[in-house]
Amino acid sequence: MPTTSVPxxxxxxxxxxxxLMLALVSPAxxxxxxxxxxxxxxxxWQSVYHDGFTLENYRRVFTEDIYWRSFALTFEISxxxxxxxxxxxxPVAYLANSVxxxxxxxxxxxxxxxxxxxxxxxxxxxxxxxxxxxxxNQFLRYLDVISEPLALVHNTFGTVxxxxxxxxxxxxxxxxATMQKIPADLMQAGASLGASPSLTFFRVFLPLSMPGVLAGxxxxxxxxxxxxxxxxxxxxxxxxxxSMLVSRNxxxxxxxxxxxxVAVVLLVSVLAIFxxxxxxxxxxxxxxxx
Amino acid sequence: MMxxxxxxxxxxxxxxxVLVYLxxxxxxxxxxxxxxxxxxTFPPPSLSLRWYQQYFANPAWMQAxxxxxxxxxxxxxxxxxxxxxxAYAISQSKLRIMRIIHMTLLLPLVVPIIITAVGIFFVYxxxxxxxxxxxxxxxxxxxxxxxxxISVLAGLQSFDPAQEMVARSLGMNxxxxxxxxxxxxxxxxxxxxxxxxxxxxxxxxxxxxxxxxGQYQPLTKRMFTALRDEIDPTIAAISTLMTAASFMLVxxxxxxxxxxx
Numbered sequence: 179m180p181t182t183s184v185p186x187x188x189x190x191x192x193x194x195x196x197x198l199m200l201a202l203v204s205p206a207x208x209x210x211x212x213x214x215x216x217x218x219x220x221x222x223w224q225s226v227y228h229d230g231f232t233l234e235n236y237r238r239v240f241t242e243d244i245y246w247r248s249f250a251l252t253f254e255i256s257x258x259x260x261x262x263x264x265x266x267x268x269p270v271a272y273l274a275n276s277v278x279x280x281x282x283x284x285x286x287x288x289x290x291x292x293x294x295x296x297x298x299x300x301x302x303x304x305x306x307x308x309x310x311x312x313x314x315n316q317f318l319r320y321l322d323v324i325s326e327p328l329a330l331v332h333n334t335f336g337t338v339x340x341x342x343x344x345x346x347x348x349x350x351x352x353x354x355a356t357m358q359k360i361p362a363d364l365m366q367a368g369a370s371l372g373a374s375p376s377l378t379f380f381r382v383f384l385p386l387s388m389p390g391v392l393a394g395x396x397x398x399x400x401x402x403x404x405x406x407x408x409x410x411x412x413x414x415x416x417x418x419x420x421s422m423l424v425s426r427n428x429x430x431x432x433x434x435x436x437x438x439x440v441a442v443v444l445l446v447s448v449l450a451i452f453x454x455x456x457x458x459x460x461x462x463x464x465x466x467x468x
Numbered sequence: 469m470m471x472x473x474x475x476x477x478x479x480x481x482x483x484x485x486v487l488v489y490l491x492x493x494x495x496x497x498x499x500x501x502x503x504x505x506x507x508x509t510f511p512p513p514s515l516s517l518r519w520y521q522q523y524f525a526n527p528a529w530m531q532a533x534x535x536x537x538x539x540x541x542x543x544x545x546x547x548x549x550x551x552x553x554x555a556y557a558i559s560q561s562k563l564r565i566m567r568i569i570h571m572t573l574l575l576p577l578v579v580p581i582i583i584t585a586v587g588i589f590f591v592y593x594x595x596x597x598x599x600x601x602x603x604x605x606x607x608x609x610x611x612x613x614x615x616x617x618i619s620v621l622a623g624l625q626s627f628d629p630a631q632e633m634v635a636r637s638l639g640m641n642x643x644x645x646x647x648x649x650x651x652x653x654x655x656x657x658x659x660x661x662x663x664x665x666x667x668x669x670x671x672x673x674x675x676x677x678x679x680x681x682g683q684y685q686p687l688t689k690r691m692f693t694a695l696r697d698e699i700d701p702t703i704a705a706i707s708t709l710m711t712a713a714s715f716m717l718v719x720x721x722x723x724x725x726x727x728x729x
Binding site for chain 1: 473475479480482483486487489490491492493494496497500550551553554556557558560561563566569572573575576578579580581582583584585586587588589590591606607609610613617642667670671673674677678688691692695696699703704707710711714715718
């Protein structure tokens, strides 16, 4: 190693090391800064500046009925989707955790399989299944269960069914990861102390799986808040979620200020949720699953 | 434990139903794509390849496919080295700011995609990148970077940096020691990260809806528009091909990841 007569060679070496590492990370950082930090900053600026500083856009978002309804609907749908995903996902994660390894790999593979199918492809699948002339209606009529086709899609029902389908893996994976870390000894200890299996589950297992519940619910809720393709294609224009409000303000009405304000409120909501959750569990746990 | 308890049976039944709900929609597309009827009818009519023929004979679909594949390929070629360099620096550096940089690089996963899309549209409109190939590629590089960073960081975690130190103490320079010692050991996670970036670019729809146009529209944008107007089984054929492609890629990525790193 070449030694120099500089007073503190290690310090100089360290500085060079730091500079090299910053140089290595900077191209990626530049792309992110230019294509996500700058655009989002631009949105924020545009939401308050139009020929001078103004809060008009925010006043509209918070007072006009259409905006208010859309935010309320988005939160309601996200909440419903999160709860349904939790109710459907918990048993699957529990089962995957309690069966021999080969089976749990199979179950997890089945959970992840649709995860890797394009969201668009799945929207098409649900349209083919749920529409008036779709598979389910045809099948039910073939069985003579119904005489008139049911309205299963182009409404909130279709949106929720398809959204849960897309977000369920984001619930199951963190749940499974958390459950795996719960020592089986604890269940046996509960049983040996005379607790019934259901008591052990509710008093020991369920509380210990809460970090997974929190991580899964956060991910599903936050992703659902920003959903666009599924409500657009399966909502039939009646289920106007916040993301659709943003795109309509841009595409149809050229209301850039209003679109920006809606976008900022949505983003702040998402970041606030992440911030609150990060006080309870590590964010890596939430994001690491994706 | 008690395997046949009633609670256990309920658990099996619920889980089975949930798994059917997850898998069925994915599987239903293939029969529709091979059916001669416009809709899946009972009893099923004859088999046919007409929807595949319509896809391959349609210049608009073919051009869109070409755009998608080109964008996805360029995304991998650009995002992979950038992501590897960033992940390497994050794992090696003790600088405090690296934590913030690391978080910043994961922002594309945090910011709702519709916000990203509209924001990029505004910025692109200012600099004239709307409806251009470079604009589309750049946006997909940004969206794919987190996948590469996460995958490579995971690979680097199981790699002992002392090995690279040894190579350097034996006289290799930093660059050579990285390529000779480190890279071969994290190769699997690099490839996996690249594959995820490819899939992400292949599937990306919402940003493309806002910033692509003219002759540079990816498959997903045309599919979205087609789905909004009318349900055409040609999309079932395209969907089946896309699904088969991403499954093969995921399989490749996961075997890669398991092999090491």
